Amino acid sequence: MAEAVESPGDPGTASPRPLMRDLKAVGKKFMHVLYPRKSNTLLRDWDLWGPLILCVTLALMLQRGSADSEKDGGPQFAEVFVIVWFGAVTITLNSKLLGGNISFFQSLCVLGYCILPLTVAMLICRLVLLAEPGPVNFMVRLFVVIVMFAWSIVASTAFLADSQPPNRKALAVYPVFLFYFVISWMILTFTPQ
Amino acid sequence: MLQQDSNDDTEDVSLFDAEEETTNRPKKSKIRHPVASFFHLFFRVSAIIVYLLCELLSSSFIACMVTIILLLSCDFWAVKNVTGRLMVGLRWWNHIDEDGKSHWVFESRKASPQENKTVSEAESRIFWLGLIACPVLWVIFAFSALFSFRVKWLAVVIMGVVLQGANLYGYIRCKVGSRKNFTSMATSYLGKQFLRQNTGEDQTS
Numbered sequence: 196m197a198e199a200v201e202s203p204g205d206p207g208t209a210s211p212r213p214l215m216r217d218l219k220a221v222g223k224k225f226m227h228v229l230y231p232r233k234s235n236t237l238l239r240d241w242d243l244w245g246p247l248i249l250c251v252t253l254a255l256m257l258q259r260g261s262a263d264s265e266k267d268g269g270p271q272f273a274e275v276f277v278i279v280w281f282g283a284v285t286i287t288l289n290s291k292l293l294g295g296n297i298s299f300f301q302s303l304c305v306l307g308y309c310i311l312p313l314t315v316a317m318l319i320c321r322l323v324l325l326a327e328p329g330p331v332n333f334m335v336r337l338f339v340v341i342v343m344f345a346w347s348i349v350a351s352t353a354f355l356a357d358s359q360p361p362n363r364k365a366l367a368v369y370p371v372f373l374f375y376f377v378i379s380w381m382i383l384t385f386t387p388q
Numbered sequence: 389m390l391q392q393d394s395n396d397d398t399e400d401v402s403l404f405d406a407e408e409e410t411t412n413r414p415k416k417s418k419i420r421h422p423v424a425s426f427f428h429l430f431f432r433v434s435a436i437i438v439y440l441l442c443e444l445l446s447s448s449f450i451a452c453m454v455t456i457i458l459l460l461s462c463d464f465w466a467v468k469n470v471t472g473r474l475m476v477g478l479r480w481w482n483h484i485d486e487d488g489k490s491h492w493v494f495e496s497r498k499a500s501p502q503e504n505k506t507v508s509e510a511e512s513r514i515f516w517l518g519l520i521a522c523p524v525l526w527v528i529f530a531f532s533a534l535f536s537f538r539v540k541w542l543a544v545v546i547m548g549v550v551l552q553g554a555n556l557y558g559y560i561r562c563k564v565g566s567r568k569n570f571t572s573m574a575t576s577y578l579g580k581q582f583l584r585q586n587t588g589e590d591q592t593s
Contacts, residue, residue: 217465239484244461251457258450272450273543298490300482358488 221245224304228311231350238301238354246307249314250279253378256317257385275381282374283307290359290367297358306371309351313375316343317382324387336383344379348372417510421474425514428471431463432522435548439529439541449540456544464551467519468558475511478562494562519559523552 254275287302320336359367442452477497526548533541
């Protein structure tokens with residue numbers, strides 16, 4: 196999955212692909228999501244490690260702790276996984292069918308990395324939920340989730356909208372909106388028991 | 389212990405080679421990258437073991453799931469970026485050019501006259517054995533999870549199938565690309581494997 200530009204040469208050479216190089220590439224992409232500007236990094240050197248890390252983190256945070264160890268958050272964990280990956284694949288197929296010139300994995304990469312603001316929102320919500328429940332608590336969480344949702348949308352459309360023909364941009368962006376909306380909804384309605 | 393087994397295999401292979409093969413390729417039965425060989429098998433086999441023994445190892449479904457996901461990811465990275473290159477001299481990746489078109493590149497190392505650059509027979513066997521056996525097992529697990537309605541495991545099992553299947557597909561295409569004739573390659577490879585297994589068993593028994 197990690198796909199930086201390979202240096203041409205004998206594939207049998209002993210110098211191993213440094214792990215650090217891949218980790219740095221992932222970190223760089225996180226930065227690009229946080230400060231979205233027109234650049235090709237997310238698109239050209241795609242990798243799916245970031246989305247995997249974010250998905251697992253989000254799924255872990257979205258579990259409800261329960262006293263019964265038999266149903267200890269298992270279904271919710273798998274649910275988040277399925278929603279994120281199935282949703283991302285569906286959006287990618289949709290944009291390809293609309294005639295976009297972005298490749299399958301590039302689109303998955305962008306959508307996955309742009310979950311980062313929502314993961315941060317989840318973290319903040321969990322911290323806020325440690326305080327006493329009430330309308331103020333809810334308003335704070337609502338505000339945070341809305342801001343991060345908007346951030347995700349802006350970041351992903353900055354990368355994805357260019358790949359669509361001009362008259363189809365709204366059609367391609369609308370499922371992205373829905374996708375992040377569903378995730379934001381899951382985050383907002385989360386209550387630990 | 390895994391090292392021990394593979395060393396035993398190399399003993400058998402070298403005897404076998406001396407008797408049967410008349411190619412002019414020098415005997416390549418040493419394992420030149422023991423660490424890579426170990427990790428190639430370690431991550432895959434651990435993921436399968438954790439999946440099978442999850443009920444016994446830990447009462448938490450989440451811990452097992454996260455562990456398996458971690459092992460599968462490490463395995464994918466290791467096999468794609470390190471062990472394929474070191475053990476069999478193949479590599480594959482995706483390249484996006486200036487126009488934004490994506491190309492999949494499959495490369496194999498050309499046979500070089502240098503001693504230390506040719507592929508070791510034992511390593512090649514370990515590599516392909518691990519590469520083929522594990523995705524097949526994950527597919528079997530997928531069907532068993534589906535039919536026994538343990539649907540909560542389906543996400544992890546599908547992930548196992550996809551990640552390990554991707555590596556399998558990538559390396560087979562590398563191999564095929566270097567031979568250009570898939571059918572003859574497949575039949576000759578399978579034929580050789582069966583022959584070796586049968587005569588190998590005769591030797592050890």
